[in-house]
Amino acid sequence: MTYRTPVAEISFALRHVAGLDAAIASGAHGDLTMEDADAILQEAGRVADAVIAPLNPVGDRQGARLADGAVTTSPGWREAYRTWIEGGWNGLSAEADHGGQGLPLLLNAACSEMWNAGSISFALCPLLTAGGIEALAKHGSDDLKERYLGKLISGEWTATMNLTEPQAGSDLSLLRSRAEPAGDGTYRIVGSKIYITYGEHDLTDNIVHLVLARLKDAPAGTRGISLFLVPKFLPDTSRNDLRCSGLEHKLGIHGSPTCSMAFGDNGGATGWLIGEENRGLACMFTMMNSARLNVGLQGVGVAERSYQQALAYARDRRQGKAAGSSDPVSPIVDHADVQRMLLTMKAYTAAARGICYLTAQALDAARGAEGKAGLDRASLLTPVAKAFSTDIANEVTSLGVQVHGGMGFVEETGAAQHMRDARILAIYEGTNGIQAIDLVARKLPLNGGATVRAQLASMRRVAEAVQKDATPAFGHLGPRLRAGIESLDRATSYLLKALASNRPEEAQAGATPYLRLFGLAQGATCLALAALASNAALKTGETDPAHGARIALARFFAENLLTAAGGLEQSVVDGGGFTQDGMLALAG
C-alpha cells in the first residue's frame, strides 16, 4: 500500500502537455526556472508521500468526530497540517501581496494532485481555503483583506464555503438563509447550512466561513443572494453565534468532517459583506473555475493512488498461467485481461491529468499576456477537467477493486476506500450532469463558438503531427485520434445548432455523452503530445524506458478507449429522442 508520487511523470506532463517550460522561457513566470519548478515538485512529492499519504487509512477508520459542538480530526492530522503549512504549501500560487509565493497555478495544480493522492480528505481543507482566498482577494474590502487574507494564505486559519441548504442544492435560487444590516457596517446572519466541508475542526484556531444569504427585500432567485464573511471567532476574540450541529455519516472521505452548520441560534451571527449586496453568486462564480479544477485534480490524485496500489498487487499476486508464459503460475499482471484493466487505469489517469494541467495553464495565461482568451479557454475546459477526471476516478478506483479480486472487497486492503472516497467527486462542486450542461449551454457558445473551434484546431494540430511522424509504435494512434476529433467536431456543430435553434432540451439531452467525448478526444490529444515528445527524445538517443511507456500508453488509449468516440457522437446527435418520450418510458 505504499504510494509514491510520480514526480517525473508529472514534470513531463507539465512541460510537454501544458508547456510549462515554454511559458517559463517566454518570461511569463518572472525569474522562475524549470529547475526551480522541478525542485518544488520533488519536495512536494516527498511531503505527499511521507506526511500526507500515511494519514489516509487512519482518516478512513477513525473519521472526524463531533462532541459538544467541537470536531476532532483523525489522529495525526493536526501535526500533519502544521508541517504542511510550515512548508509554505498553502500559499504557493497566491499573489505575493499578503504572503503568497505567486508561483504558477499550473505548478500549484500539480502539487494539489499530490496532496489529493495522499489523502482527499486531508487535502479538502486547503482546497476550500483556496476558494476563500480567491473570493476575498477579488471581492473583499481592503479592511477584510487586511484582517483575513494573510492568515488564510499562510494556512494559519482555514476557510469554508456555505452554500447548500436542504432545499437548495444544485439550485441555489431556493436558499433561505437571511442577513440583516446591524447598522454598524456588519450584518446578522441566520440560517442552516448542510454539507459544509471542514465547517468545524481542530486544525486551526479560527475558521473563516463564507456564507451565502438573502437580505430582506432582496429580489427572488439567484439575483438576491449576497456573500458574507462570518468568522468562528470575531476580531475581539469572542465566539461568533454559529455552531456545527451535526456530522454526516458518509460513504467515504470519513476524515473530512461534513458539517451541518447553524448560524444565529442566539440572534444572529456577525458577518461582513463581500462584494456588493445581491451579487454574492457572481463572487462565487469568480472562483468556480479553480475550485472545479481542483476537484478534477482530486480525481486524478485518487486515480493515481488506486492505480499504483493495483499495479503493486498485480505484480505480487500469482494465479494461473499466462498465455505464452513458461511459468505454470504467473503474476496476474501477465494476464492480458489484467493488463487491460491496469492500462485503462493508467491511461485514463494520465489523460485526466493532461486535461487538468491544460486548464491550469489557461488560468495562468489569463493572468498573463493572453488575458480574456486564456480565461475563455479555461472556462471551456473547466467542466471537462472537473467531470471527466472525476468520472474516470470512479471507474479507475472501481477497477482498482476488481484487480484485487476478493481482496478488493475486504476493507483492510484499502482498495475499496479509494472507490468510496472518489464517489463524492462527481457530485460536489456542481454535479457532473451540471458540468455537462455548463459545457454545452454556456461554454460552447463562448465567442460565438470561436473558443471551442480554436480548441478543436489545437487538437487537430497534434493529430497531424502524429500522422506525420508515422512511428510504427504509434499503431492506430493517428487515425483514431483524427476520428475522435472529427466526432467531437460534428457533435459540437450539432449542439451549437440545437442551441441556436432554441432547442435547449436537445442540447441538454446530449450534454453528458458530449462531455465524455470531449474528454476522450482532449485526453487522447494530451497523451499524444507526451508520446510525440517521448518519441523525439528517443530519436535523440535518450534511453529512459518511460519514453516507450508513454508511446505505448497513448496507443492503448487511442485503440481501446477513444474508440468510444463514434458511438458517443451518435448518442449526442440522434439519441435525444427520449426528451419527447422519456417520461413515457419511465412511467411504465
Added chain:
Amino acid sequence: MTYRTPVAEISFALRHVAGLDAAIASGAHGDLTMEDADAILQEAGRVADAVIAPLNPVGDRQGARLADGAVTTSPGWREAYRTWIEGGWNGLSAEADHGGQGLPLLLNAACSEMWNAGSISFALCPLLTAGGIEALAKHGSDDLKERYLGKLISGEWTATMNLTEPQAGSDLSLLRSRAEPAGDGTYRIVGSKIYITYGEHDLTDNIVHLVLARLKDAPAGTRGISLFLVPKFLPDTSRNDLRCSGLEHKLGIHGSPTCSMAFGDNGGATGWLIGEENRGLACMFTMMNSARLNVGLQGVGVAERSYQQALAYARDRRQGKAAGSSDPVSPIVDHADVQRMLLTMKAYTAAARGICYLTAQALDAARGAEGKAGLDRASLLTPVAKAFSTDIANEVTSLGVQVHGGMGFVEETGAAQHMRDARILAIYEGTNGIQAIDLVARKLPLNGGATVRAQLASMRRVAEAVQKDATPAFGHLGPRLRAGIESLDRATSYLLKALASNRPEEAQAGATPYLRLFGLAQGATCLALAALASNAALKTGETDPAHGARIALARFFAENLLTAAGGLEQSVVDGGGFTQDGMLALAG
C-alpha cells in the same frame, strides 16, 4: 425507500422475451399453466416486498457478528428465513424426488431476482444452498442424497461452497486442503478456507459444507481435487471438527457472513466423497451455469431496486427549472440529464433481466426436449448473463447514487448501500474477467462456432422483425440493432480466427470488450422483443401505458447505449496491440 417487485414487467419478460407461455403451451412444463405461473410470481413478489426487502438496511447497519465461534445474523433474519422456507420457495425448481416442486428454472430465476432485489445478503444463503443441492443431486451417492437432499431442498439445512484458499482464488489448481481416507468410507479433511459465504450462521440447525480438497498422492493441479460433503453436525448429532475462525470486514453485503473456515483443528473433519476421487472440479463445473446465472440475477435485482429508489427520489426532489417547463422549480425527473440517468438505469436492468431469463430458458430446454443444444446455448449465454448483469449493476447503482446528488453520499439515504453491495457481484463466482475469457476461449468454439452462430441468427431475426414493423416510435431501433449485431458478428469471427490461429493472448486481450458487445447486442434484442410484443398489443387496442414504455425503452437503449457497439468491435479487433507492448506501458 419502499421497494415494489415489478411483477407485471417480470411476467411480460418471461412470456415475450424468454417464451415461457410458448414453452407451457408446448407441454414442456407438464400441467403448469401461465395463470399458475403468474400466481406464483405475485406471491413471490409479495414475500420479497413484505418479508425480505425490509431486512436490507438492517443487515447493512448491523451485519452478521461472530462471537465464540458462533455467527449471529442480523435482527429479524431468522424469522424471515423461517417464513421464506415455510412458503416452499427454496425448492421451487428442485426435482420432485426429494420434495422439490419441479417448476421451471425460468420461474425460479424470476423469483431469485426478487429475493435479491429484496436483499442480496439474505438471498445469498439459499443461492449457495441451491448449488449444494445441484452438486449433490447430480453426483452424490444415494445414501448421501437420502440423508441430505430433502433437508437442503426444504431449506431446513443450508449448504456452502468451500473453494477459495488464500493462495488459491481464481486458480484452484493451487489449493492445499488435504483429505485422507479414514478406512470406514469417510475422509478426514484438514485445511483453511476463506471467503465462505454463510460458512457459519444461526438460521438453521445444521450446515452442509461442500469442500474441495486434495487426496494424498493426487495428481498436481486441478485434476487432483476432490469434493467432499462435510456437515457441521454429524449424523450422530456430534459436532464435526470444523469452525468459523473469522468474519471479513467488507465493503458491502454486511448481512451475509463471509467466513474463514478451519477444518480439522483436532485431527480432521469427517467428510464424505461426492462423485469420484480427483473429479471434484468436474462436480463443481456442473453447477456452474446455474450458480453464475444466479449471480447475474443478483445484479438484476439490486439494479432494479436502485432504479426504483432513484426514480422515487427524482420525482420528489425539486431543483431548477426544466427546459420547456412553466414551473420555476421542477421535479428533477423533468431534467433531460436526470432522465438520461434514470433511463440508462432502467434500460440496462431490463436488458440484463432479458439475458438472464434467456439463459434460464436454455437450462430448462436442456432439461427437456432440446437436450444438448439447450445446454450449449446456456453455456454460451451464462458468462454474459453473469458478467454483463453485474457490470451494469455496478453502473446502475452508481447512477443511483448520482441521481440523489449529495444525499446519495450520505449512508442514511440507502442509495450507497446498493452500490456497495453490488460491488462484490463482478468479483465472486468467477471474476468478470474470467467470465469474458470463458466466453471467448471456451464458449465461442462450442460445436465449431455453430452455437454462437445460431445465437447471432436468432438476434438477426428480431432485428428483421423490427425493421419490417417500421413503427415510427421505434426511432433508430432497427438500424442500430442491426449494426450492433453485425459488429458482434465481425468481432466473433475475428476471435474465432485468432483462436484457430493459436493466438490465445489476442483473444484474451479482446475478451472483456467482446463480452460487453455481446451483452449490448443480446440485451437490445431482448428489449426489441418486448417492444415488438407491446407494439402488437397496442395494435389490438390494448391501452396499458407499459406497452408504450417498453417501446420507448428499447429505442433509448438502441440510440444511447447500443451505440457503443462499433467502438467495442474496434477495440476487440485491433486493440490487442498492448499484449506486445503492454508491459512496457506499465513499466514506465
